[in-house]
Amino acid sequence: MEYFDFSNSLSFIYDKRFDKLNFRELIREYPDAHNASSKKVISKFFNIPKGNLLVGAGTTQLIYELAQYIKKDNVLILDPTFWEYQYFFESFDKKVNKFKINGEIDWVSFEEEVKKNEVIILCNPNNPDNRFFEKKKLIYLIKKYPKKEFIVDETYLIFDKNFNRDSLIKETGTKNLSVLLSFSKFFGVGGIRCGVLFSSESKCKDLNKLMGFFITPTLNQEIIKIVLSSKKKIERKRSIILRQKEFMLRGLKKLNGLEITSGKSNFILIKSKKNIDLEKELKKKGLIVRSGKEFNLGKNTIRFSVQSNKKNRKLLLELGKLLT
The missing domain is CATH 3.40.640.10 (Type I PLP-dependent aspartate aminotransferase-like (Major domain))
Known part of the structure; x- marks a missing residue:
């Protein structure tokens, strides 16, 4: 099974400029x-x-x-x-x-x-x-x-x-x-x-x-x-992440019985009206999220970060099945 990790809040965008680093020199230099x-x-x-x-x-x-x-x-x-x-x-x-x-x-x-x-x-x-x-x-x-x-x-x-x-x-x-x-x-x-x-x-x-x-x-x-x-690259990264967050929020609003909390970060908190262990059920589908139990918010609450469009679509699909 392929696993998609939404549990940490690291940006999903890789900076290709890292590929040009000379690791041989960097690991030798004090x-x-x-x-x-x-x-x-x-x-x-x-x-x-x-x-x-x-x-x-x-x-x-x-x-x-x-x-x-x-x-x-x-x-x-x-x-x-x-x-x-x-x-x-x-x-x-x-x-x-x-x-x-x-x-x-x-x-x-x-x-x-x-x-x-x-x-x-x-x-x-x-x-x-x-x-x-x-x-x-x-x-x-x-x-x-x-x-x-x-x-x-x-x-x-x-x-x-x-x-x-x-x-x-x-x-x-x-x-x-x-x-x-x-x-x-x-x-x-x-x-x-x-x-x-x-x-x-x-x-x-x-x-x-x-x-x-x-x-x-x-x-x-x-x-x-x-x-x-490059401040331009930083602004571009922000806009890409924001577009994916907006995509997720539109999709979440179409699902039944969800309380959605979003803001200035790159993660979203949702709470289901159903008495369901969302983190446990999503893990069965290869989707790793943070359980609300870690924050004393209950098993029907999860926090997940915004990822690539492919991963976000998969999460929305599986959430839709669980909440139907």
Whole structure:
């Protein structure tokens, strides 16, 4: 049986420029010990001073380092959200509290929870439900509570055409704000483990001391140069992914008894009115998706990423059979 994987959120578009890399040389060369070349490229692309960014072995490492570095105990995360925030902060004996989201974001209730905590972590848009916290309202809270640490993970926001407008990266001169961005998802390079932290210069200096040297291999540094070399290619990739997402949404709306949640990311969350284990049944057909059980959302809920048209058509076909 041929299997189609919709469970991870990596872009389905392969960058053919990778084929021109000279792997023989790249695996022999020592990397730049201080990531100077990578920082230069990222700084230029995002128009952020080099001192306000840090390159790590994926956002996983950067979340870990932040959890170790921040000397505050009460942490607020969303429920549901990406599991690593809770895992790493609890690993350093922090108390992790959860803000349950049902329907639209209740900003009054959210601010009350912000007041009670010292560190606020947001995946924006959120994984798995795509809820998005508006930039203007977040800036208001960040400035109103300067003694609280705000960590905003924008890994999925880069899929959206309004990324530059909605991103908080340009606001990271503010001492209590850190923004995370993974290269894995949008650029489809999960195997190289590359993430960026944008934050105050003092925080980046401190974290750099914790992380040490040679964090980014030579191959990673070359791939960063390639993927950030053309804004036109990035916009083209966004438009291709968006067309496939719109195709999926049109198809899903034709199916019976589905609650559909989409947003700025490249994944879609659906909930069936039928009491059916969607992930289990789809796996029998060679389709791998994320079960809602992983997020305490129930077996009749799944999250899947947008893939190629061939794979998307197959998923719609099998979902149609299950929901008839």
